[in-house]
Amino acid sequence: MSAIVNVGLVVLAAVVLRQWLLNDSQTSAQLAETLNSSYDYIVVGGGSAGSVVASRLSEDPYVSVLLLEAGEFDGDRPQVFIPGLALLNLRSNFDWWYMSEPQDGVMTGLKGGRSYWPRGKILGGSSSLNAMQYVRASRHDYDRWAEYTKDEGWSYQHVLPYFKKSEDIQIPGLQNSPYHGQGGPFTINHLKSQPLSAKIIQAGQAAGFPYNEDYNGRTMEGICNSQVNSLNGERMSTGRAFIHPVLGRPNLDVAVRAQVTKIVIKNKKAVGVEVIKDGRKCVVNANKEIILSAGAVNSPQILMLSGIGPKKHLESLKIPVVVDLPVGQNLQDHMFFDMGVRIREPLTSAWQDFKNWWSQQQFKWFGTGPLSSPFNLEVLAFKSTTKETKEKDWPDLEIHFIEIMPNNILMDIFNYAEETKAELADRNRGDYGFTCLPSIMRPESIGNISLKSADPFDYPLIYANYLAAQEDREVLIRGIQECKKIVNAKPLQDVGAEFTEKGPESACKQHRYDSHEYWECLVKHRALTIYHPIGTCKMGPKGDPTAVVDPELRVQGISGLRVADASIMPWLVSGNTNAPTIMIGERAADLIKGKKLPPLDL
Numbered sequence: 001m002s003a004i005v006n007v008g009l010v011v012l013a014a015v016v017l018r019q020w021l022l023n024d025s026q027t028s029a030q031l032a033e034t035l036n037s038s039y040d041y042i043v044v045g046g047g048s049a050g051s052v053v054a055s056r057l058s059e060d061p062y063v064s065v066l067l068l069e070a071g072e073f074d075g076d077r078p079q080v081f082i083p084g085l086a087l088l089n090l091r092s093n094f095d096w097w098y099m100s101e102p103q104d105g106v107m108t109g110l111k112g113g114r115s116y117w118p119r120g121k122i123l124g125g126s127s128s129l130n131a132m133q134y135v136r137a138s139r140h141d142y143d144r145w146a147e148y149t150k151d152e153g154w155s156y157q158h159v160l161p162y163f164k165k166s167e168d169i170q171i172p173g174l175q176n177s178p179y180h181g182q183g184g185p186f187t188i189n190h191l192k193s194q195p196l197s198a199k200i201i202q203a204g205q206a207a208g209f210p211y212n213e214d215y216n217g218r219t220m221e222g223i224c225n226s227q228v229n230s231l232n233g234e235r236m237s238t239g240r241a242f243i244h245p246v247l248g249r250p251n252l253d254v255a256v257r258a259q260v261t262k263i264v265i266k267n268k269k270a271v272g273v274e275v276i277k278d279g280r281k282c283v284v285n286a287n288k289e290i291i292l293s294a295g296a297v298n299s300p301q302i303l304m305l306s307g308i309g310p311k312k313h314l315e316s317l318k319i320p321v322v323v324d325l326p327v328g329q330n331l332q333d334h335m336f337f338d339m340g341v342r343i344r345e346p347l348t349s350a351w352q353d354f355k356n357w358w359s360q361q362q363f364k365w366f367g368t369g370p371l372s373s374p375f376n377l378e379v380l381a382f383k384s385t386t387k388e389t390k391e392k393d394w395p396d397l398e399i400h401f402i403e404i405m406p407n408n409i410l411m412d413i414f415n416y417a418e419e420t421k422a423e424l425a426d427r428n429r430g431d432y433g434f435t436c437l438p439s440i441m442r443p444e445s446i447g448n449i450s451l452k453s454a455d456p457f458d459y460p461l462i463y464a465n466y467l468a469a470q471e472d473r474e475v476l477i478r479g480i481q482e483c484k485k486i487v488n489a490k491p492l493q494d495v496g497a498e499f500t501e502k503g504p505e506s507a508c509k510q511h512r513y514d515s516h517e518y519w520e521c522l523v524k525h526r527a528l529t530i531y532h533p534i535g536t537c538k539m540g541p542k543g544d545p546t547a548v549v550d551p552e553l554r555v556q557g558i559s560g561l562r563v564a565d566a567s568i569m570p571w572l573v574s575g576n577t578n579a580p581t582i583m584i585g586e587r588a589a590d591l592i593k594g595k596k597l598p599p600l601d602l
C-alpha cells in the first residue's frame with residue numbers, strides 16, 4: 001500500500017516538474033504517421049543501438065531511412081528524463097516486462113522462480129529506463145571478439161574511436177583524456193547526489209580497491225564515482241541523444257507504435273518487413289537493407305518468426321525454415337546478489353526524499369539531488385578476483401552500490417517472493433542504508449531464447465540457465481566477501497554501517513551460517529539479473545556454425561539483412577552493456593556506409 005502511495009506522489013512530482021523539462025522543442029508532431037511503401041534502409045527497434053544506426057545512416061541526405069519502434073514516443077514523458085523516477089518505468093507500458101522461465105534449484109526465492117526482465121518498449125529502448133551507468137568494459141573483451149571473429153575491426157584499438165565518436169565527456173578531469181571524446185551527442189557526467197558515496201569509495205580503498213578515477217581509461221580495476229549518461233541532471237537516452245535532434249530530417253521517418261512481426265524474404269534476400277502500426281498491418285519494402293536492432297530478446301524472436309533459426313525448433317512450431325541458424329542460443333546475462341546495509345547517519349536519500357519540495361527545487365534549479373539519480377547508483381568497483389584475471393588485468397567482478405535502504409519497492413523490482421520479501425523487510429528496517437551488489441562479469445552459464453508459438457504477440461521463452469556453471473557461483477561468493485571487507489572497513493564503520501543480515505536466512509538455515517555452502521545456497525536462492533542479456537544472434541567468423549551473423553553483422557545465408565544490437569556479442573563484456581551496444585550501433589552504421597575510423601593505439 002505505502003509503495004502505491006509513494007509511486008502516486010512521485011507521479012505528482014513528475015507532473016509538477018515537467019514544465020521545466022525537455023525544452024528540446026521536440027514533439028510527437030514530427031513522427032511519421034503514415035509510412036511510404038519503400039525506403040532504402042529499414043531499422044527495426046529504436047533502442048540503444050537502433051537509434052544510433054538510424055541517426056547515422058540518415059546523415060546522408062541521399063538515402064531514405066525508416067526507424068520502426070514498437071513502443072511510444074519518449075519525448076513527452078518526464079519519468080523517462082527525470083532519473084529519480086526511473087522506477088516508474090519498470091512494469092509500465094514502456095516496459096516489455098519479460099520474465100525468465102523457472103529453473104530447477106535456482107531463483108527459488110523469486111516470485112514464481114522467475115527473474116523479472118525489464119526491457120524498454122519506447123523510443124530509446126532500454127536506455128530510456130536503465131540505470132544510466134556508462135561503462136565500456138575491458139579492452140580484453142574486444143580483443144577476444146577480434147581474435148575469435150578473425151576481424152581486427154572488433155579489437156579494442158578499432159572500437160575505441162567509436163566509443164569516442166558518440167561521446168561528449170563533461171567530467172572536467174577527463175576532458176583532456178585520450179580515452180574520451182568531446183562534441184558527440186551522448187553526454188557523460190558524474191552523479192553526486194549521495195554523500196555516502198565518498199565513504200564507500202574510501203572504504204573500498206581501505207579494503208584493497210585502488211582509487212581509479214576512470215574505469216573507462218587505461219584500466220578498469222578499482223573503485224570510483226560512476227560515469228553516467230546525463231545532461232544537467234536529466235537522463236541522456238539514445239532517443240534523446242541520437243533521434244530527437246534529427247527528427248526534422250526529410251529523409252528519415254521515425255514511426256512509433258509500429259511492431260515488426262516478420263521479415264519478408266524472397267530467394268534468400270530480405271526485401272521488406274511486415275509491421276503492425278497502430279493496429280493496422282502493412283508491408284514496407286527495403287531497397288537496400290534491413291537492420292534488426294530489436295534487442296537480445298526480440299531480434300532473435302523476429303528472426304525465428306521469419307524462418308531463420310534452429311531447424312528443429314522452427315519445425316516443431318510449423319514455421320517454414322528459410323535458413324537453419326543457431327538463433328536464440330548463446331544467451332548470457334549478468335547476475336547480482338543483494339546485501340542490505342544499514343547506516344546510522346543520514347548520508348543517503350530516504351525514500352520519501354524523492355517527493356519532497358527541496359528535492360524538486362534541487363533538481364529544477366541545479367539538476368542535482370535524488371531526482372537526478374537513477375536508482376541511486378553512483379559508485380562502481382571492479383576487481384580481478386583470480387590469479388589469472390589479475391595477471392591479465394581483466395576484472396571478473398563488478399560491484400554496484402544502490403544507495404538507498406532496500407525496502408519493498410526495491411524488492412518488488414527484484415521480484416522477490418512474498419516470503420523472501422517479508423523476511424528481508426523485517427531485517428532492512430531503518431531510513432538510511434544501501435545495498436552492496438556483487439555481480440558476475442563473464443558468466444560461463446549459457447541459456448537460450450526460444451519461441452512459445454508462431455504468434456508474434458506471444459512472448460518468447462527465456463531459458464536463462466543462471467548459475468549452472470560452478471565458477472559463476474564462485475564469483476558471486478567472492479564478491480560477497482569483497483562487500484564484507486568494504487562494509488567492515490573504517491570509513492563505513494565510522495558511520496555505523498552494518499549488514500542487515502545478522503543470522504542465516506531461513507531458506508539456507510540448514511547450512512552453517514556464513515560458510516561457503518551457506519552463501520552458495522543463498523546465491524542460488526535469490527541472485528537475479530542485472531538486465532544485461534546478450535548473445536542471442538551471435539557474431540562469429542564467416543561460416544562458423546555457432547554464429548548467426550558474420551563480423552560485418554550480416555545474417556549468414558541471407559542477403560540484405562543485418563543485426564546490430566546487444567544480441568550480436570559473442571561473449572558478454574566485463575561491464576554494463578549500454579555503451580558497448582551504442583558502439584555496436586556506431587560501427588554497424590559505418591560498416592553499412594563502407595567507412596571506418598582509423599584505429600587508436602592507447
Ligand SMILES: Cc1cc2nc3c(=O)[nH]c(=O)nc-3n(C[C@H](O)[C@H](O)[C@H](O)COP(=O)(O)OP(=O)(O)OC[C@H]3O[C@@H](n4cnc5c(N)ncnc54)[C@H](O)[C@@H]3O)c2cc1C
Nearest residue numbers: 045047048049070125126130131132133260295566576578
Ligand atoms: C532496468 C535496466 C537497467 C539497466 N542499467 C544499465 C546501466 O546502468 N548501464 C548499462 O550500460 N546498461 C544498463 N542496462 C542494459 C542496457 O540498457 C541494454 O543492454 C541496452 O539498452 C540494450 O540495447 P539494445 O539496442 O540491444 O536493445 P534495446 O535498447 O532494448 O532496444 C530494443 C528496441 O527494439 C524495440 N522492439 C522490440 N521488438 C520490436 C519489434 N518487433 N518491432 C519494433 N520494435 C521492436 C523495443 O521496443 C526497443 O525500443 C540496463 C537495462 C535495464 C532493463
Ligand SMILES: *[C@@H]1O[C@H](CO)[C@@H](O)[C@H](O)[C@H]1NC(C)=O
Nearest residue numbers: 018019020021022023024025
Ligand atoms: C524553451 O526554449 C526556448 C528557446 O530556447 C525559449 O524561448 C522558451 O521560452 C523555452 N520554454 C520554456 C517553457 O522554458
Ligand SMILES: *[C@@H]1O[C@H](CO)[C@@H](O)[C@H](O)[C@H]1NC(C)=O
Nearest residue numbers: 036039064065250251252253
Ligand atoms: C516519403 O514519400 C514522400 C512522397 O514521395 C517523400 O516526399 C518523402 O521524402 C518520403 N519520406 C522519406 C523519409 O523518404
Ligand SMILES: *[C@@H]1O[C@H](CO)[C@@H](O)[C@H](O)[C@H]1NC(C)=O
Nearest residue numbers: 310313447448449450463465
Ligand atoms: C532452451 O533451453 C531449454 C532449457 O535448457 C531446453 O529445454 C530447450 O530445448 C532449449 N531450446 C532451444 C530451442 O534450444
